[in-house]
Every structure is written in C-alpha cells, then in structure tokens.
Amino acid sequence: MADRLNSPAARDVKFVMHPYTNMEKHKESGPLIVEKASGVWVTDDSGKRYIEGMAGLWCTSLGFGEERLIEAAAKQMRELPYYHLFTHKTHNPAIDLAEKLCGMAPGNMGQVFFANSGSEANDTAIKLIWYYNNAVGRPEKKKILARLKGYHGVTVAAASLTGLPYNHKDFDLPIANIGHVDCPHYYRYGEEGETEEEFATRLAENLEKRILEEGPDTVAAFFAEPIMGAGGVILPPKTYFQKIQPVLKKYDVLLVADEVICGFGRTGNMFGCETFGIEPDMVTVAKALSSAYLPISALMVSQDIADAVSKNSGKIGTFGHGYTYSGHPAAVAVALETLKIYEERDILAHVREVGPHMQARLREFQDHPMVGEVRGTGLIGAVETVADKATKRSFDPALAVGPKLMMAAQQNGVILRATPGDAIAFSPPLIITKSEIDQMVDGFAKALDQVHADLNKAAA
Incomplete structure (x- = not known):
C-alpha cells in the first residue's frame, strides 16, 4: 500500500497541476x-x-x-550558460539567429524579438501593435481581430485572441479591444451550394463589414494562423488569404501571421505563409524553431514597425518590455543548430x-x-x-x-x-x-x- 501511495503516478496526481487536463478525472485515471x-x-x-x-x-x-541538438546545448552551456539582452547587452548566438530569421522569414522582416513560447510571442505582438500605433500618432487604433476557433496561446492577451470557449470560460476573457470574426472552415460553415471561392469572398466581405462597424480608425491588426492548428487543423478555403489581404491593406490593418505550428516545414514549405500566399507585417514562431529541445520563440516585425518602435523608445527613454530569458544563449544555440539541420538534410x-x-x-x-x-x-x-x-x-x-x-x-x-x-x-x-x-x-x-x-x- 505504501509503495502505491508513493509511486510516481500517485505523487503526480497529488502535486502536479496539468495543463489542458480534467483534474478531477486525472485523480482517477492518473498520468x-x-x-x-x-x-x-x-x-x-x-x-x-x-x-x-x-x-x-x-x-x-x-x-x-537528435545528438547534434543535445551537443549544441551542452557546448553553449559550457561557454556561456546564461546572459540577457537587456540594457545594450547581447551575445553572438542571439545576433546570429536574429539575422538568420530575418533572412529566411516571409515578408520584409527587419528585426526579431525573442521570447520563450508562442503565447509570449503573440502577447508581445499585441503590446507592440499598441506601442506602434501610439508611436505613429494613432492612439485610437488599438482593436485587434482574430478568428473563431483560432489558437494563439494562453497568456491573458494571447488567450483573448484564441477563439475557443474553454480558453475563455471562467478566466474572464477576452479582454477589451480584442474581437473575433468568422472561422474559415468551409466544411462546417459553407452555405448550401456555395463554392470554396464564394465562401472566401463572403468571409472577406464580412471582415470588411466588421472593420467598418468597429471604425477603421480603431482597428489595428488581424491575427491568423496559416492553418488553424488546435482549433481542428482547419485549412483556409481556396482564395481566402488572397481576398482578405486587400481588405486589411485598404484599412491599414496589420496582418500578424502566427506560424507557431506551421513554421519550419510542417506544410512542405519553410513557412505556411509561402504555402498560402500570405504577406505578413509580423510573424510569430516557436515550437519547431528549436525542435522543442529548449523553450524559445520569436516575433519578427517589418522594418517600418521596427523603425517606429525604435524612435518611440528614444522619446520615452527605453523600450519597457522584455523577459529574463529572452534570447537565452543555450536555447538560441539549439535553434541555430536546428535550422542548420533543416537545410543540410x-x-x-x-x-x-x-x-x-x-x-x-x-x-x-x-x-x-x-x-x-x-x-x-x-x-x-x-x-x-x-x-x-x-x-x-x-x-x-x-x-x-x-x-x-x-x-x-x-x-x-x-x-x-x-x-x-x-x-x-x-x-x-x-x-x-x-x-x-x-x-x-x-x-x-x-x-x-x-x-x-x-x-x-x-x-x-
């Protein structure tokens, strides 16, 4: 009896709070x-x-x-196990990875901000969008639209973007200034007799109506996964991104591509943006960036946004955002090696x-x-x-x-x-x-x- 009570499974049930788990059922089933x-x-x-x-x-x-990733982490831990990017400090792995990502990313990405998870990358994107619009003199342009069944993470802001009920219920989410538009799932939401292309046209028209209802001067950004992952692996209908992007450009609404799942080969191209013809203003990546061997994520932003953020930080005196482990050298080293393996193999x-x-x-x-x-x-x-x-x-x-x-x-x-x-x-x-x-x-x-x-x- 004592052995069973002290088993790893019993100790797990007693001490570990599991994500995305029915904790009451877990007491019965165990891990x-x-x-x-x-x-x-x-x-x-x-x-x-x-x-x-x-x-x-x-x-x-x-x-x-994968031994090469294990060795990359060990080598970096021996040389520089930790350092940060705060207050004008840096290290070579972070410089190398940022340059590499800007060179390979879709769109005109000018700078990279490192974080530790997809949730943090998307949360940072929201903050940067608000900061950017303040910087360019548009303090009312703050509303952000995402899609029903989309998934963008679990921080307070990123979970608000996520369009799934269980991420909102009893968490008092979503927060203000974040709303949701149509889920682009043709099988579920296409009308009788409607082709995929007609469905895409309807969704683009609905998006434009929503922007006009909210007020174009108040809508700042639109978040989208190339393929909606946790919402059910939902592919965009034919011509979807080709039809919604002109609407976003018409009203000067930034497009943030959440490549956390699709990025680095999942769709057969390096990025899902390439697969579906997306031209983003910001891109978030994580997961396969390091093959998950160490936690790391990144937000890539266009040069225009990077320039505006830089000037605003000069006016304020600092850019008041960052994480202790942003660009952790061991995680960055593993990410660099991961990207090398993708290319070499x-x-x-x-x-x-x-x-x-x-x-x-x-x-x-x-x-x-x-x-x-x-x-x-x-x-x-x-x-x-x-x-x-x-x-x-x-x-x-x-x-x-x-x-x-x-x-x-x-x-x-x-x-x-x-x-x-x-x-x-x-x-x-x-x-x-x-x-x-x-x-x-x-x-x-x-x-x-x-x-x-x-x-x-x-x-x-």
Whole structure:
C-alpha cells in the first residue's frame, strides 16, 4: 500500500497541476508517464512504445534524441550558460539567429524579438501593435481581430485572441479591444451550394463589414494562423488569404501571421505563409524553431514597425518590455543548430515526399461511417468525426467521442490529439518515414473501429 501511495503516478496526481487536463478525472485515471524517447517513438514507464503522432505538442520536428541538438546545448552551456539582452547587452548566438530569421522569414522582416513560447510571442505582438500605433500618432487604433476557433496561446492577451470557449470560460476573457470574426472552415460553415471561392469572398466581405462597424480608425491588426492548428487543423478555403489581404491593406490593418505550428516545414514549405500566399507585417514562431529541445520563440516585425518602435523608445527613454530569458544563449544555440539541420538534410524535400503518403492514408477514412471530413497538407492533418454523415451533425459533446478516440489510439500505440468538434489531429515529427506513417494510421484505424463499435453497442 505504501509503495502505491508513493509511486510516481500517485505523487503526480497529488502535486502536479496539468495543463489542458480534467483534474478531477486525472485523480482517477492518473498520468501516462513517459520515460524515454527515440526518433518518432516514446516509451512509458512500463516499457510500452508509442508513435508520437503529434510530435509532442506539434513541435518536436526532428524527433527525439537528435545528438547534434543535445551537443549544441551542452557546448553553449559550457561557454556561456546564461546572459540577457537587456540594457545594450547581447551575445553572438542571439545576433546570429536574429539575422538568420530575418533572412529566411516571409515578408520584409527587419528585426526579431525573442521570447520563450508562442503565447509570449503573440502577447508581445499585441503590446507592440499598441506601442506602434501610439508611436505613429494613432492612439485610437488599438482593436485587434482574430478568428473563431483560432489558437494563439494562453497568456491573458494571447488567450483573448484564441477563439475557443474553454480558453475563455471562467478566466474572464477576452479582454477589451480584442474581437473575433468568422472561422474559415468551409466544411462546417459553407452555405448550401456555395463554392470554396464564394465562401472566401463572403468571409472577406464580412471582415470588411466588421472593420467598418468597429471604425477603421480603431482597428489595428488581424491575427491568423496559416492553418488553424488546435482549433481542428482547419485549412483556409481556396482564395481566402488572397481576398482578405486587400481588405486589411485598404484599412491599414496589420496582418500578424502566427506560424507557431506551421513554421519550419510542417506544410512542405519553410513557412505556411509561402504555402498560402500570405504577406505578413509580423510573424510569430516557436515550437519547431528549436525542435522543442529548449523553450524559445520569436516575433519578427517589418522594418517600418521596427523603425517606429525604435524612435518611440528614444522619446520615452527605453523600450519597457522584455523577459529574463529572452534570447537565452543555450536555447538560441539549439535553434541555430536546428535550422542548420533543416537545410543540410533538406527536411522540406522529405516532407514533400512523405506528406502526400500521410494525406492519402488519412483520406482512406473518408468513407468510414463515423467520419465527416478528412483534411490536411504536408505533415499536418485531421479526421473529423460526425454522428450523421449526410447532415454533418456532430456527436453530443457528453459522449466525448474525440477524447475516447484519442485514448483508444493510445491503447493501440499511437499518441494523437483530440481537438474541438471531435476531430483527431495528426502532426508527427518531420523525420517520420512512410512505414512509420503506416503504423500510425493503422493504429488509429483500429481505434476508430473500436470506438464505432462501442457507440453502436451503447445505442442498441
């Protein structure tokens, strides 16, 4: 009895507050304790192996156990384990990474601000947008628009941008000056007889109406993921970004591309902006920037914004924003090595080779009686389940079909993610092989059939 009470699982339940977890259920089920990992595989404390079909949290792009990243961190820790970028100080790794990012980023990026997570990068973008508009004499231009089902993080401001109810409920969010517009999910929100292009046109028109309703002199920025990740792997309808960008430019509304999930190869291009023809004023990145080996994120801003911010800091006397660990030298060193590996191993070519295989395998589920839509590109995808294929009716949320599928897949040796609307997300490490994709998809197929049989049995 004493051993069970002092086991790692029991101590976890007692002491650890878990993100995105039903804490009451956790007291009963306990955690999956992951002890080691290699490549696309992780192993729990009982020795069972799983394909990590979500690359952790969409982030471990080079898989687990990449020795070059481990050595980059160790080498930097020996030379300069910590220093900061405050008050005119810097270090060479930060300089090198900022220059590298500005050279490879979409748009005309002039400067980089380092942070530690995607949430912090997006939070910083909001602050910078407000600061910038004050700097250029537009103190009323402060409202920010994002999209329903979009995900931009969990700080107070970034969670306000996020368009998902569970990120707002009982947190007293969203805060003032942040609002939401249409979710660009054609399968769910396209009208009968409406083409994707017509749907995109309607959303662009709705965006313009919203800007006019709010007052163009008050709307400062629009945040968008190239592919909406945590909201369910929602791809933009055809011509969407081509139609909304002229609206933003017409009213001088900044476009912030949240590349936290899509950046660094996930879609088959280095950035999702390239995949979908986005020309941003700001770009946020994290996750695959360091293959998640150490926490680091970055906000890249256009040269015009950088210049205005610089002049305003001169007027005030300082730029009063920053984090203790902004540009942490070890994290930066790992990020630099990660970018080198992407180039040397031509990770983009690999994604373009294996991505179509994953997409083809996932689309085999389209005819399954539980599946409404299969969507994705490159090495990101989702299978959305429905109670009725003809009407697209979703399952009763009380049935928790998505979580049940996620747990059934785990029992079959595949770690995946349930997203809103009972869609199961796939986002494996970019190094995954075709045979490993087959193992991942086959494990999910077993889970899908098991849950379908259980639902039929319960309904009988």
